[in-house]
Amino acid sequence: MSSVSHHDEHDENDYDFRRIEARWAPVWEELAPFSTSDAPESKPRKYILDMFPYPSGDLHMGHAEVYALGDIVARYWRQRGFTVLHPIGWDSFGLPAENAAIKRGADPREWTYENIEQQKASMKRYAASFDWDRVLHTSDPEYYRWNQWLFLEMYKKGLAYRKDSWVNWDPVDQTVLANEQVLPDGTSDRSGAVVVKKKLTQWYFKITDYADRLLDDLNQLEGSWPAKVLSMQRNWIGRSVGADVDFVIEGHEAPVTVFTTRPDTLFGATFMVVAPDSDLAAELASGSTPEVRAAFQDYLEQAQKKSEIDRQDATRDKTGVFLDRWAINPVSGERIPVWAADYVLADYGHGAIMAVPAHDQRDLDFARTYDLPIRMVVDTTAPMTGTIPVITEEMLNEEPPTIDPAITGEALTGDGRLINSGPLDGLSKSNAIKRAIELLEERGTGRASKTYRLRDWLISRQRYWGTPIPIMYTEDGEEVPLEQDALPLELPWEKGMDLKPKGTSPLGGLEEWVATTTPDGRPARRDTDTMDTFVDSSWYFLRFLDPRDSTKAFDPAQAEKWAPVDQYIGGVEHAILHLLYARFITKVLFDLGYVSFTEPFSALLNQGMVILDGAKMSKSKGNLVYFTEELDRFGVDAVRLTMAFAGPPEDDIDWADVSVTGSQKFLARAWRLSGEVTAPVGADPETGDTALRRVTHKYLSEVPGLIEAFKFNVGVARTMELVNAIRKAIDSGPGAGDPAVREAVEVVAVGLSLYAPHTADDMWQRLGHFDGTKETLVAFAGWRKADPLLLVEDQVTAVVQVDGKVRDRLEVSPKIGNDELEALARASAAVQRAIGDREIAQVIARAPRVVNIATKK
């Protein structure tokens, strides 16, 4: 045997992913098939967006998943005849670059743009169908100048402002953090350090102005966004509805307002508590006796020494200090003591509460610690029917169990009948809430009110690698915004610049840059902080519409054409931060008249994580699966297909549970078919084998619904079925020359183009369709219409049950009627045997599927 000819034959008929990848990568590079710059006006449009990556190192398996899934969606809509905008860029400002630069003593730009080049090469290898003409990097001056523009627009509207406040300080990264960046355990989501509080003057975006809209508009996204994300956002915004109540403080000019969700318990308020770190507490203490002042100072210092973790521990004992001040209940006129205690937070509500120990567990714990009065005002033993209290005879005869919170230590928060509450007596909880608010409003000492967990977005960062804040300060402290034509205010770089975190921005060290003059010629100093990088990503989807536009951030006309994003794909780790900010900025841009929509992402898909052996992959655990290694071993298409096939996209993929080899074998099976087809291009499929055509057309009709429901795993399974059916047709059916076989293999190629672009294009070429032009790539072949005649089965199996158990199966016409089916069922010998001598009670026929005969018991 000639080994040479043997080898040649091998070459032609063996699936060699390396050779196939090497064949197509240069073709795609040359044809730039997914550029949308020449999109015809006539075609419908889709904007499919994958969350853009941060350029730290090379791509990892998580990227491999998101870009595989996003690409399925993009390629699907292209096959459906849409012009698909599927851009990519880099979220390239941020701390990792800066930390790497410090380690290497170099410019963060070098590290950043080297990584971008590496990731870009990997993405191209991965064959993601991006529009490479629209690449953007948020660290380019041409991008971040529009962050500055946005900041100034918001500044003009009072939505960007500076305030002095207690902020979250990351002692490792030496910068402030937004609330959203502090994890529930009080550590930084970046460095992992325990966050401490620091009082600083910082820039904020007034996201709280949008709290109601951010909450209410979530209803529009119901069904299109994962329920989990909607619930997380609702929790995060945390709207509480209740009342503001004004308490006069003896010897204090202004009344103190408290927020409460339970104005019905106003008569049960037996003391007031203010947050020790609030201005109000300091004020009240300073007006008190020297002893109180000293005790308060002492308490405040202790409270501030506590870490965020200790402070949030709900189980720890309540502490506080009496301020020797007295407040007057605006409804009852009662005189109640005022305390300072750190279970009240300075930055929630008004930083002060009315304490109702009988009906609030925290207040009760505090009252029991300091021996303060506890008064029940809601009798929760009175059962309610609607809003009318009902007392049964049984209850009158029974010795009632003690429910007094002062004895049990359990606050009563349930519904009940109001007692000890003057005009509210006898009312139910909900009616008493309404009535109490009316009473307060009549007297002008309170009003209905809402408060939120959401705080304003702190955007200042004391680090280098970000967007400079376009504000300067004159010698007398006046804020002066930059003029638009002074933008971009470029981020300066000096060789040997010290970027080490030291608590103030590194830009402060560049005297030449900091010292400037106002437009009217006064000496001034620039703000040396940079913006939170979440500002960058809060509007990038609009910049993709024309990333080279040097005259504006984006073109409203283009936004009208493409936006909002039809499908957004990314990890659930951004469920709050990025998505909340992007929603906020979109609403701001709407209010400013730049866009006509109020939500940026019409639909959202969260993919799960790629894990290994049940554990998150990490370098420290040493259980990393390397992206490049997987591609080298199994090929791009097999890795992509595995991502799609592993399971529902939102579930985690355990790389130990999947078989990339299996994917590879399947691709080889499918690919080989394209070499076996002998029917000529254009052979009329209608002259082919009907049984195979039924399978093919069922595939054509079912798969679109599956893809649109993100059931990619089922879509792949259906493609496997079709391939199996073709294999059978060739080996033991009508044979490789049948036009239906050609039709089916072509449908496989188009179907596979969503998951395995190299294999699909190679099949398409072997089937004789590719002529070197962009239009003849399989990506543009189009999804064929299923022939409805082939979808109608001429025989279906009807099941006959007796008392719910399957006793016979009948081959019947799909058009059979209930009566006829029932008659057939009754005639069945197997059925009669099952019935025996029992009497038939009822027969349910659901033609053409099922007949159930129920017998009398």
Place this chain on the structure above:
RNA sequence: GCCCCGGUAGCCCAAUUGGCAGAGGCAGGCGACUUAAAAUCGCUUCAGUCUGGGUUCGAGUCCCAGCCGGGGCACCA
């Protein structure tokens, strides 16, 4: 403590409005091809759907209670 999601074969997962529990894959077994093996092809074993109730002619699917797993929020007034 409050809220949300999920439990189907050894494993990953399917299953229109309630209507034959199994589509697909992995792993395993047997066979064909081969001197042999790999590759390939064919055939094939395996659960009655977490538990207990309920509704129904009929429940993986709907309702109630519970168990287990995952997630979010939580001294938020």
